Amino acid sequence: MTDHSILGKTVLIAGGAKNLGGLVATDLAKQGAAAVAIHYNSDAAKPEADETLAAIVATGARGYAFQADLTTAGAMEKLFTKAVAAMGSIDIAINTVGKVLKKPMINITEAEFDSMNAVNSKSAFFFLREAGRHLSDNGRVCTLVTSLLGAFTPYYASYAGTKAPVEHYTRAAAKEFGERGISVTAIGPGPMDTPFFYPAEENDAVAYHKTAAALSSFSATGLTDIRDIVPWIRFLVTDGWWMTGQTILVNGGYTTK
Numbered sequence: 001m002t003d004h005s006i007l008g009k010t011v012l013i014a015g016g017a018k019n020l021g022g023l024v025a026t027d028l029a030k031q032g033a034a035a036v037a038i039h040y041n042s043d044a045a046k047p048e049a050d051e052t053l054a055a056i057v058a059t060g061a062r063g064y065a066f067q068a069d070l071t072t073a074g075a076m077e078k079l080f081t082k083a084v085a086a087m088g089s090i091d092i093a094i095n096t097v098g099k100v101l102k103k104p105m106i107n108i109t110e111a112e113f114d115s116m117n118a119v120n121s122k123s124a125f126f127f128l129r130e131a132g133r134h135l136s137d138n139g140r141v142c143t144l145v146t147s148l149l150g151a152f153t154p155y156y157a158s159y160a161g162t163k164a165p166v167e168h169y170t171r172a173a174a175k176e177f178g179e180r181g182i183s184v185t186a187i188g189p190g191p192m193d194t195p196f197f198y199p200a201e202e203n204d205a206v207a208y209h210k211t212a213a214a215l216s217s218f219s220a221t222g223l224t225d226i227r228d229i230v231p232w233i234r235f236l237v238t239d240g241w242w243m244t245g246q247t248i249l250v251n252g253g254y255t256t257k
Helices: 019-030 043-058 073-087 110-134 157-163 165-180 203-212 226-236
Strands: 010-014 035-040 062-067 090-095 135-144 183-189 246-250
Touching: 010 019, 010 073, 019 035, 019 043, 019 090, 019 226, 035 043, 035 073, 043 062, 062 073, 073 090, 073 110, 090 110, 110 135, 110 157, 110 165, 135 165, 135 226, 157 165, 165 183, 165 246, 183 226, 226 246
Parallel strands: 010 035, 010 090, 035 062, 090 135, 135 183, 183 246
Antiparallel strands: none
C-alpha cells in the first residue's frame, strides 16, 4: 500500500520563503519531511528565505533555497532540475506564487495584464508541466489560487482572471498524471492577513473584507489566517491524496461555488 504520510518525503515550494509558503515549508519539515527546497523571487526576499531555511534545518530536515524569476518556462525547468539535483527527488510540489492587482478593467494597461498573466497563469502552467516531468510516482501537487474564483465582483479582473485558468490546468494535470498515482489540487484561500493583501486595498475595502466571511467574527483579524490554511495544504499532499483535479475554497464562508 502506498505511504501517504510526509515522513521521509522531499518537498519543493515555489514562493516558499515567507508568509503562507514559508509557514507551509516549516510545517512540513516539522511533520517529518526529509528535505524541503524553497524558492524566492528577488534579493529583497533573501533575508526571509534565510530565516525560513534556518527554521527548516532546525527541525532536522535538509533545507535548500533557490532564487529565480519563474515567469519563463526555462527558469521553471531550472528550478525543478536544481531541486532534484539537491534533494535526489521531488515527492511533493507546492506553488504559492501570486501577484494581485485591484483596478478597474478600463484602466489596466497591456503591460500590467502581461505581468499578471505571467506570474499567476503562465508560471502556474509551467510549474505543473515541470511537476509532471520531475515528480516521483505517487507524488502530490498543490497550487494556490484565490477564493475570488467564487465571487461576482469588480476590480479584480486581472487577478482572479489570471488565476482562473489554473482550475483547468489542475484538472488536466490530474487526468494526465493520474496514471502515475500523482494527485493534483488547487486551494483558494480568502483574503489573508499578510503583507500581500493590504497594499492593494483601501481602508473601506479592508473593513469590508474583515466582515465578509461567515466566520469572520471568530478570526482575530476577520481575515483568513494563514495558520488555518496550512493544515489543508498538508492534508491535500498527504492523507487527502484521493482528492484530485479539484479547486477547494477555504475561506470561512467568504465565497462559495
